[in-house]
Amino acid sequence: MMYTNPLARNWTCSSTIDPAILPFHKTLPNYGPTPLHPLPQIARELGVANVLVKDESHRFGLPAYKILGASWAVYRTVAEELCIPATASLADVRKAAQDKGYEYYTATDGNWGRAVARMASMLGAKAHVYVPKVMLESTKNKIAHEGAEVIVVDGDYDDAVMEAEKVSKEKPGFFITDMAWEWYTKIPQWVVDGYSTLMVEIDEQTRSIAGRGPDLIVCPVGCGSLAQAAIAHFKHASPSAAVLTVEPETAACVMASLENGCITPITTGDTTMCGLCCGTPAFIAWPYLRDGIDVHVTITDEEAKVAENTLREMGVHIGPCGAATLAGLRKACREGKEEIYLDHNSVIVLLGTEAPRGAALDMA
Ligand SMILES: Cc1ncc(COP(=O)(O)O)c(C=O)c1O
Structure with a gap:
C-alpha cells in the first residue's frame, strides 16, 4: 500500500536541535561517523544519480543506531x-x-x-x-x-x-x-534529539559524496521516533528533501493513522522486521509524521528479505529493518517516481538501521 501527502512537499519544521548533542556524542568512547555506502547498481536500477545507505550496523560497537x-x-x-x-x-x-x-x-x-x-x-x-x-x-x-x-x-x-x-x-x-505517551514525553523527545547526530552525519557525508544534501530520505518506521528525527532535521535544514517512510504490512500503525488522520492503534501480526513491530505511533512523533511524511509504503517480509539479499550481494550487511528502506524505495518507484519527486539527478539516502540478525548479532 502507498499513501501520499502532497502538502508535505512545502511543509517545513520549525524545531531546532540542541547544538550540544553532537559534541556530547563525540566525547563517548569509540565515537565515529558510521559509513554512508554508495549503491551505484541501485542508482542505475532506479534511474537516479545516487543511492546511498547509512550503515548503522556498528554504532559505538553496538548493532544499531539506538x-x-x-x-x-x-x-x-x-x-x-x-x-x-x-x-x-x-x-x-x-x-x-x-x-x-x-x-x-x-x-x-x-x-x-x-x-x-x-x-x-x-x-x-x-x-x-x-x-x-x-x-x-x-x-x-x-x-x-x-x-x-x-x-x-x-x-x-x-x-x-x-x-x-x-x-x-x-x-x-x-x-x-523511546516510546512516548501523552503523560510521558520529555525523555522520548531527548531520545529523538539524540538521533540528530545521525542526520548531521548524513548531511556532511552526502555533501562530500554527491556534492549536495539528499533529495529523498527513506526511513523505516516502528513507533516513528527515528522518522520524527529525520523529518525534524531534513524538513528544517533542507526543506526540499522529501521523506519516504516504510513499515511492515503486518504492523502498519502509521499507515492506519495517516489514513484516519489521527493516532490509530492496531493489533500487530508477526514480522521479521522485529524492530518495526509496533502497534501505536509515538505521541510526540505523530504531528511530524502527519505533516512531514511525503510518501508512506508498507512492505512484506519477503520484500524486505529480497532487499537484504540485494544489499548483501553488494557487500553491505544490513538487517531486515534497515533493508526495508530499499524494499520501500523500490515499491514507491514502481508506483511512480514523480510521486516522490525523483528524476535522474536525484540523491537518495536509505537509513540502514541495524546489523543482520543471526548468530553474531541476533538483536531485534
Ligand atoms: C533496527 C530498527 N530500525 C528502525 C526502527 C524504527 O524506529 P522507530 O520505532 O523510532 O520508528 C527500530 C525500532 O525499534 C529498530 O530497532
Whole structure:
C-alpha cells in the first residue's frame, strides 16, 4: 500500500536541535561517523544519480543506531535531576550521580535495552531491562553482558514496558524509553534529539559524496521516533528533501493513522522486521509524521528479505529493518517516481538501521 501527502512537499519544521548533542556524542568512547555506502547498481536500477545507505550496523560497537538516542536521553535525565548544565562532561555527571544510587528501568525487544544498559554502565549505574517472554537467550545474554539485570515478563513487549514503569516508580531511578505517551514525553523527545547526530552525519557525508544534501530520505518506521528525527532535521535544514517512510504490512500503525488522520492503534501480526513491530505511533512523533511524511509504503517480509539479499550481494550487511528502506524505495518507484519527486539527478539516502540478525548479532 502507498499513501501520499502532497502538502508535505512545502511543509517545513520549525524545531531546532540542541547544538550540544553532537559534541556530547563525540566525547563517548569509540565515537565515529558510521559509513554512508554508495549503491551505484541501485542508482542505475532506479534511474537516479545516487543511492546511498547509512550503515548503522556498528554504532559505538553496538548493532544499531539506538545508542545515539539512549545515551543523550540518559545523560539529560541525570543532568536535569542534578541541575547540571547540558554541556557538562559525562565524567562530571557520573561523579555527581555517584552517591545518589540512581538506577535505570527500561523495556526492550533487543537493541534499545542493550543501549540503555551500556549507557547506565558508563555512568557507573545499574540498568534493569524488562523483556518479553519470547526473547532469544543470546539476546538476553548480550543485554546482561552490559552489566544489566534482565527481567523476563510473562507477556509481550507492552507488558514489559508497563512492568518497567511500575517498578521504576517504587525506586530511586528513572524509567527511560523511546516510546512516548501523552503523560510521558520529555525523555522520548531527548531520545529523538539524540538521533540528530545521525542526520548531521548524513548531511556532511552526502555533501562530500554527491556534492549536495539528499533529495529523498527513506526511513523505516516502528513507533516513528527515528522518522520524527529525520523529518525534524531534513524538513528544517533542507526543506526540499522529501521523506519516504516504510513499515511492515503486518504492523502498519502509521499507515492506519495517516489514513484516519489521527493516532490509530492496531493489533500487530508477526514480522521479521522485529524492530518495526509496533502497534501505536509515538505521541510526540505523530504531528511530524502527519505533516512531514511525503510518501508512506508498507512492505512484506519477503520484500524486505529480497532487499537484504540485494544489499548483501553488494557487500553491505544490513538487517531486515534497515533493508526495508530499499524494499520501500523500490515499491514507491514502481508506483511512480514523480510521486516522490525523483528524476535522474536525484540523491537518495536509505537509513540502514541495524546489523543482520543471526548468530553474531541476533538483536531485534
Ligand atoms: C533496527 C530498527 N530500525 C528502525 C526502527 C524504527 O524506529 P522507530 O520505532 O523510532 O520508528 C527500530 C525500532 O525499534 C529498530 O530497532
